[in-house]
Amino acid sequence: xxxxxxxxxxxxxxxxxxxxxxxxxxxxxxxxxxxxxxxxxxxxxxxxxxxxxxxxxxxxxxxxxxxxxxxxxxxxxxxxxxxxxxxxxxxxxxxxxxxxxxxxxxxxxxxxxx
Amino acid sequence: xxxxxxxxxxxxxxxxxxxxxxxxxxxxxxxxxxxxxxxxxxxxxxxxxxxxxxxxxxxxxxxxxxxxxxxxxxxxxxxxxxxxxxxxxxxxxxxxxxxxxxxxxxxxxxxxxxx
Numbered sequence: 001x002x003x004x005x006x007x008x009x010x011x012x013x014x015x016x017x018x019x020x021x022x023x024x025x026x027x028x029x030x031x032x033x034x035x036x037x038x039x040x041x042x043x044x045x046x047x048x049x050x051x052x053x054x055x056x057x058x059x060x061x062x063x064x065x066x067x068x069x070x071x072x073x074x075x076x077x078x079x080x081x082x083x084x085x086x087x088x089x090x091x092x093x094x095x096x097x098x099x100x101x102x103x104x105x106x107x108x109x110x111x112x113x114x
Numbered sequence: 115x116x117x118x119x120x121x122x123x124x125x126x127x128x129x130x131x132x133x134x135x136x137x138x139x140x141x142x143x144x145x146x147x148x149x150x151x152x153x154x155x156x157x158x159x160x161x162x163x164x165x166x167x168x169x170x171x172x173x174x175x176x177x178x179x180x181x182x183x184x185x186x187x188x189x190x191x192x193x194x195x196x197x198x199x200x201x202x203x204x205x206x207x208x209x210x211x212x213x214x215x216x217x218x219x220x221x222x223x224x225x226x227x228x229x
Contacts, residue, residue: 032215043116043204043220044157051215090157102147102218106156 002027004093006105013081014113021076021108023065023091030096033074035065038088038107047089050074061085086112117141118221120205126227132193135224139186139207145169146188147208147218148180152201163188164211192226200228 005024013019025031032051036044048059055067065076074091088109094102117140127133139146148160150173159172163182174180177195182188192199202225206218 034217036220043118043222044206044218045116045220046217049215049217102159104149104157104159 002031002093002095002103004091004103004105006091006108008108009106010109010111012111012113015083016080018079019077019081019085019110021089021091021110023074023076023105025072025074025091025093027072027093027095031093032096033065033067034092034094034102035059035063035074035076036090036092036104038090040087044090047076081110081112083112083114085110116219116221118205118207118219120203120221120224122224123222124225124227126229127195128229129195129197131195131228132191133195133226135190135192135203135205135226137188137190137205137207137221139188139205140219143207143209143219144186145208145211145216145218146182146186147206148174148188148190149204149206150201151204151223155201157204160190162211169211195228197228200226202226 003026034049035047038044050057050067058064088107091105119138121136144165147162150158160174162170180190202223204223206220208216208218210216
């Protein structure tokens with residue numbers, strides 16, 4: 001069964017500092033990987049996704065993520081965070097093809113400190 | 115605005131009751147997904163429909179059911195409600211399935227409170 005692990009439930013970081021949010025998944029087959037962001041009192045929206053090709057994926061709001069197949073990871077990074085990045089971030093994975101559901105991680109709350 | 119609409123925004127009801135949550139997907143999207151988000155369980159996938167047919171099932175209780183109508187809107191029915199069903203219920207839609215790489219667009223959610 002596919003699973004997604006986000007080890008950090010909360011990450012406090014000072015404004016303009018870099019941040020990395022970690023995501024690991026378990027799968028022995030090819031996967032698609034997504035990062036979603038949830039701002040307070042809102043639904044989730046897509047930040048970026050990896051389907052194939054370059055392992056470095058760039059998304060909206062200056063975020064990027066790197067797919068590492070050998071380590072089954074898809075960590076999210078931003079070189080300089082802003083107060084407006086305060087939100088909860090979810091990593092999600094689904095199998096390539098078939099009718100498999102998408103599995104979300106438990107989320108990481110990013111708190112940007114002024 | 116994702117283009118996905120959900121009604122109602124808030125719902126307060128008593129234990130044992132039945133409620134229906136409604137979702138209208140983005141124009142052109144054929145897939146609809148339902149999720150439950152609570153503090154203790156996190157974001158849980160419930161069920162997916164594609165063009166009117168059930169495509170994938172997640173952690174959906176037997177007391178819950180869903181359907182997608184010919185106009186592609188979807189309803190999630192929750193019955194014999196318990197206090198633990200209090201949560202935020204999200205609907206999402208996509209052109210195809212997530213297993214084909216299509217991203218999901220989430221609605222604003224329905225907050226259900228069971229008293």
